[in-house]
Amino acid sequence: MIKASHWTGKTVKRRLRKLRDRLATRLFDTAMGRKFLIGGIGPRVLTMTVDCGDHSMTVSPSDYIGRKVFRKGHFERDHVDRLLAVLRERGLQRRGDVLLELGGNIGTQTVYFALSGAYRRIVTIEADPRNIKLLTHNIIQNRLENRVTIMACAAGDRLGQLDFFQHPSNHGKSSALQQGGGTSCISVPVKPVMDILADAGVEASQVGLVWMDIEGYEPVACRSMEALMARRVPIYMEFTPAFYRPEEASRLRQQLAGFYQTCLVFSDDRQIEMRVIDLPLTGAQFDVLFYG
Numbered sequence: 480m481i482k483a484s485h486w487t488g489k490t491v492k493r494r495l496r497k498l499r500d501r502l503a504t505r506l507f508d509t510a511m512g513r514k515f516l517i518g519g520i521g522p523r524v525l526t527m528t529v530d531c532g533d534h535s536m537t538v539s540p541s542d543y544i545g546r547k548v549f550r551k552g553h554f555e556r557d558h559v560d561r562l563l564a565v566l567r568e569r570g571l572q573r574r575g576d577v578l579l580e581l582g583g584n585i586g587t588q589t590v591y592f593a594l595s596g597a598y599r600r601i602v603t604i605e606a607d608p609r610n611i612k613l614l615t616h617n618i619i620q621n622r623l624e625n626r627v628t629i630m631a632c633a634a635g636d637r638l639g640q641l642d643f644f645q646h647p648s649n650h651g652k653s654s655a656l657q658q659g660g661g662t663s664c665i666s667v668p669v670k671p672v673m674d675i676l677a678d679a680g681v682e683a684s685q686v687g688l689v690w691m692d693i694e695g696y697e698p699v700a701c702r703s704m705e706a707l708m709a710r711r712v713p714i715y716m717e718f719t720p721a722f723y724r725p726e727e728a729s730r731l732r733q734q735l736a737g738f739y740q741t742c743l744v745f746s747d748d749r750q751i752e753m754r755v756i757d758l759p760l761t762g763a764q765f766d767v768l769f770y771g
Contacts, residue, residue: 484546517549534590534621537613537765542647544585554587554611558745562715562768564599565743565750571713571770575599576687579676579707581634581700584651586611586617588690593623598687600626602679605642606667607653617728630681631714632692633669636702641669656722658693670701689714690770698731708738711770728760741771 481586509592520527520540526671527545528537531552547554548647566572576598583603585590592601604610611631618627644710646652652660655669685708691697697716701708708714714735720728735742736755744751744758745766755769 490645501608506533514550517546527529528620529615531632533594535617535618536587536590537616538585539609539613539650540650542585542651544651548587553591556587558766559588559591559745561745562690563595563743565585565768568711569770572597573687577602577635577681577685578690579672579681579686579692581628581672581675582651582690582692582694583614584692585613588692589614589620589627590617590623592690593621593626598706600628600681602628602630602676603682604630604632604634604675606641606655607633607645608665608667609645610650610653630675630679631666631668632672633696634672634675634677634700634703635669635696636671636699638670638674640669642664651692652694652698653750655699656695658722659696672700673703673706683712686710686712688712689716691716695719698723698727701731701734703740708735711738713768713770714739715765715766715768716757718767720759720761721764722760725760731756732756732760735769739771741769743768 485578517540524540524543526537527540528535529549536548538548540546540549540751542759544554563572577591578590578598578601580601580603583605589601589603592598605614615629618624618629633643636642641655643655643665644657645663645665646660647662655659660701686707689712691714693700723731732755735757740754742755742758757768
């Protein structure tokens with residue numbers, strides 16, 4: 480009888496463990512559970528790979544974008560889908576063109592664009608060595624290395640080295656501008672945009688879209704992109720008046736207005752078409768497409 484009770488106790492414990500594991504699995508497969516889980520991962524876990532359905536993404540669990548990918552399965556993929564829909568509707572997308580991405584980060588948007596099939600080739604530029612490592616890994620693990628060229632440098636208006644400020648917990652906020660929140664400074668190579676394209680073997684006539692997210696350094700990069708602007712290549716960028724000095728914001732708007740008449744400002748639930756010369760120079764960050 481003692482032996483029978485002993486095995487019954489083991490069976491109960493085993494069943495309780497299985498029940499606990501099932502409940503934990505259900506909990507951690509919810510948005511709240513994933514948020515709780517990713518927040519509890521310690522610093523010894525340097526990277527983790529997330530199954531995102533039609534692709535995989537290796538991320539740092541200590542980074543803002545990595546946590547977003549783990550919790551939601553993507554990072555602002557809807558922004559890519561929204562832009563591609565607008566380009567198609569307005570006849571601004573040509574199959575066979577090259578996408579120039581300034582600010583590739585860890586490859587989230589790079590992969591989304593590649594999976595869309597909208598562009599035959601992507602040239603992605605990234606300056607932060609932490610991001611470059613994950614960007615390279617994500618391109619390879621999704622078998623996109625034949626379509627994506629990674630250029631490890633910053634995009635600017637000169638050739639040389641640049642002080643680059645790394646954000647500790649949001650690598651996407653790292654910037655050539657210290658006010659972006661970077662707490663450590665490293666030196667990275669910087670090249671004019673047209674030099675970068677030449678190194679990648681791409682001519683200005685082949686570029687069909689510029690996607691730019693470089694945390695306030697847009698005015699500097701734009702100064703070396705006039706060959707693309709002269710062709711009215713659509714440019715989608717974060718426009719951040721708070722990062723620019725008033726006179727710099729005004730110069731950037733004037734430069735863009737010299738090549739584009741019309742732009743489309745994106746908010747969460749709508750798109751506002753306006754003249755480039757009327758683009759606001761104050762306020763919060765917003766996404767804008769220059770195209771006509």
